[in-house]
Amino acid sequence: MSVALHAVENGSNNLGISGKSINRQQNQEVTGVFAPGEAKFRKYALTRRAGSILYNPDLAAHQQHRTCWCHRGVANAGDSVAVYRNDDGSNARMHGVTTCKSVWTCPTCSAKICAVRQAELAQGMKAWVEQGGYVFLMTLTFPHENGEALAEILPAFTKAKAHFKNSKTYKRILAKGIRKGSVSSLEVTRGDRNGWHPHQHDLVFCTPDAFGDTREGDGGRLASRLIDELKEAWYMALRKSGLCEQSEMSDVLAHGLDVRGGQFAAEYIAKFGKDQKWGLSREVTMHAAKVGTDNKGAHPFQLLAWADEGDTDAVAQFREYAEAFEGKRMLSWSRGLKKELTGADETTDEQAADQVLPEESVAGRIDSEALAVLQSRRLLPNFLAYVAAYCGNPETAQADIDAYLEFARTRPRVAGGQVKVKMHYKGFMHVDREVNGRKD
Ligand SMILES: [Zn+2]
Incomplete structure (x- = not known):
C-alpha cells in the first residue's frame, strides 16, 4: 500500500x-x-x-x-x-x-496553555450549571483609532476595568449573592483601519435571575434596564480613564459593553483559544484581505504570518505587542472560584504548558x-x-x-x-x- x-x-x-x-x-x-x-x-x-x-x-x-x-x-x-x-x-x-x-x-505554547485553560473553564461552567447557576458572557471594549500606542491604551484599559468593577452600579447589579465570581480573559486584535483593539471577555458566574429570568430562552429575556445601567457605568469608567470623549458617548453605549446569555458563554468556552485567526490558511495567505474585510481585526499571531511574507509593519507591530503584554495574565479567575468549582488550585501558564x-x-x-x-x-x-x-x-x-x-x-x-x-x-x-x- x-x-x-x-x-x-x-x-x-x-x-x-x-x-x-x-x-x-x-x-x-x-x-x-x-x-x-x-x-x-x-x-x-x-x-x-x-x-x-x-x-x-x-x-x-x-x-x-x-x-x-x-x-x-x-x-x-x-x-x-x-x-x-x-x-x-x-x-x-x-x-x-x-x-x-x-x-x-x-503560537505553540499558547495553543497548549489555551487547551488546558479551555478544559478548566468547561469544567467550572459545568459544575456551576449543575448547581443551578448561570454563566453569561460580558465583553468590554472602547473606541480605538489607528496610531494609538498599545503601551498607552493598555494601562488605561486596566484602569477603566478597575473603575467599572468598583462602581456602585456594578456592585449593586452584580452584588454578592447574585454574582458568584467571574473569569476574565484579556485579548487584543489589530485592524488596519482602527489599530489595536484590546478587549476583555468576562464569564460571569451568577444566579439564574441576575438579569431577570434567564432560564427561559437563550438570554433573550435579560433585563435590558440593568444592562443599560452597566453600559452607562462602563462609559463613565472609560471617561475617567481617558479612553473616550463625551462625543463618543452614544457609540460607547451602543458597542462598549455587551452582555450575552448562557449559550454564548458555552460557545465561547468551547472554542477558547481555538479561534486564533492565524490558523485559517485563507486569512494567513491573503494579506490584502485584512484591509477592511474584517472589522474585528487580526490576532497577533497573524502578524507573524504576515511577517513571514516580508511585511515589516507586522514585524514592528508584533514587537510592540510583545512588549506591552509581557507579564500580563491572559486568563484570571476571581479569588476562590476555581477551587470551589473544580477542586483545583489556580495554575500558572508555566504549569499549564507542562501538563499532559x-x-x-x-x-x-x-x-x-x-x-x-x-x-x-x-x-x-x-x-x-x-x-x-x-x-x-x-x-x-x-x-x-x-x-x-x-x-x-x-x-x-x-x-x-x-x-x-x-x-x-x-x-x-x-x-x-x-x-x-x-x-x-
Ligand atoms: Zn513557546
Missing part, C-alpha cells in the same frame, strides 16, 4: 522531495515530505518567526526573549524528548524540550541530536504532523519515528534563520547554531 504525501508551503521553503518508509511492518512507501495538511502544525514555524522577530542582536543569549529558545533544545541536558500523540491522531507535540511558556508571544492532556500518550522518543536535525531542516512541523497521522500503532511508532529522522538527516539544512542560537546554559544544550543563515 502506498501513501502519497505532498509538499508543504513551509514559509518560503517548498520542500518537494522524496521520502522514506513510514511503517516498516506494512512496508508503506512514502513519496514527498509529509505536509502538515492542518494549519495547527504551522504554529511551530510561526514560533520560529516570533523568535527571530524578538531576537535582539545587542543582547547576550541569556537575555533574549524566551520565545527565541522555544523548542530549540532539550529541557534537561541528557534527557530524551517524548513525542506525544493524541489518541485520535488529531495532534502531536514534544514534551521535554525547552518551551517558552509564553501565552502571548508563542488526558487524550494524549507517548508515541516515542527522540534525542537532542534528532531535535537539532529537525530544527535545522525546518522539519519540526512536518515531523509532528507525520507522527499525528501515522504513528498510531504503538508497536511500530518508534520505528516510524526513527525512519522519519533517518530521512530528515538526508535533507539539507535550511539557511535564513535570523535567530542566533549559540549557547550552553540552563540546559539549553545541543541546538542548531546559525547566524543569519551561516553555520558555525
Whole structure:
C-alpha cells in the first residue's frame, strides 16, 4: 500500500522531495515530505518567526526573549524528548524540550496553555450549571483609532476595568449573592483601519435571575434596564480613564459593553483559544484581505504570518505587542472560584504548558541530536504532523519515528534563520547554531 504525501508551503521553503518508509511492518512507501495538511502544525514555524522577530542582536543569549529558545533544545541536558500523540491522531507535540511558556508571544505554547485553560473553564461552567447557576458572557471594549500606542491604551484599559468593577452600579447589579465570581480573559486584535483593539471577555458566574429570568430562552429575556445601567457605568469608567470623549458617548453605549446569555458563554468556552485567526490558511495567505474585510481585526499571531511574507509593519507591530503584554495574565479567575468549582488550585501558564492532556500518550522518543536535525531542516512541523497521522500503532511508532529522522538527516539544512542560537546554559544544550543563515 502506498501513501502519497505532498509538499508543504513551509514559509518560503517548498520542500518537494522524496521520502522514506513510514511503517516498516506494512512496508508503506512514502513519496514527498509529509505536509502538515492542518494549519495547527504551522504554529511551530510561526514560533520560529516570533523568535527571530524578538531576537535582539545587542543582547547576550541569556537575555533574549524566551520565545527565541522555544523548542530549540532539550529541557534537561541528557534527557530524551517524548513525542506525544493524541489518541485520535488529531495532534502531536514534544514534551521535554525547552518551551517558552509564553501565552502571548508563542503560537505553540499558547495553543497548549489555551487547551488546558479551555478544559478548566468547561469544567467550572459545568459544575456551576449543575448547581443551578448561570454563566453569561460580558465583553468590554472602547473606541480605538489607528496610531494609538498599545503601551498607552493598555494601562488605561486596566484602569477603566478597575473603575467599572468598583462602581456602585456594578456592585449593586452584580452584588454578592447574585454574582458568584467571574473569569476574565484579556485579548487584543489589530485592524488596519482602527489599530489595536484590546478587549476583555468576562464569564460571569451568577444566579439564574441576575438579569431577570434567564432560564427561559437563550438570554433573550435579560433585563435590558440593568444592562443599560452597566453600559452607562462602563462609559463613565472609560471617561475617567481617558479612553473616550463625551462625543463618543452614544457609540460607547451602543458597542462598549455587551452582555450575552448562557449559550454564548458555552460557545465561547468551547472554542477558547481555538479561534486564533492565524490558523485559517485563507486569512494567513491573503494579506490584502485584512484591509477592511474584517472589522474585528487580526490576532497577533497573524502578524507573524504576515511577517513571514516580508511585511515589516507586522514585524514592528508584533514587537510592540510583545512588549506591552509581557507579564500580563491572559486568563484570571476571581479569588476562590476555581477551587470551589473544580477542586483545583489556580495554575500558572508555566504549569499549564507542562501538563499532559488526558487524550494524549507517548508515541516515542527522540534525542537532542534528532531535535537539532529537525530544527535545522525546518522539519519540526512536518515531523509532528507525520507522527499525528501515522504513528498510531504503538508497536511500530518508534520505528516510524526513527525512519522519519533517518530521512530528515538526508535533507539539507535550511539557511535564513535570523535567530542566533549559540549557547550552553540552563540546559539549553545541543541546538542548531546559525547566524543569519551561516553555520558555525
Ligand atoms: Zn513557546
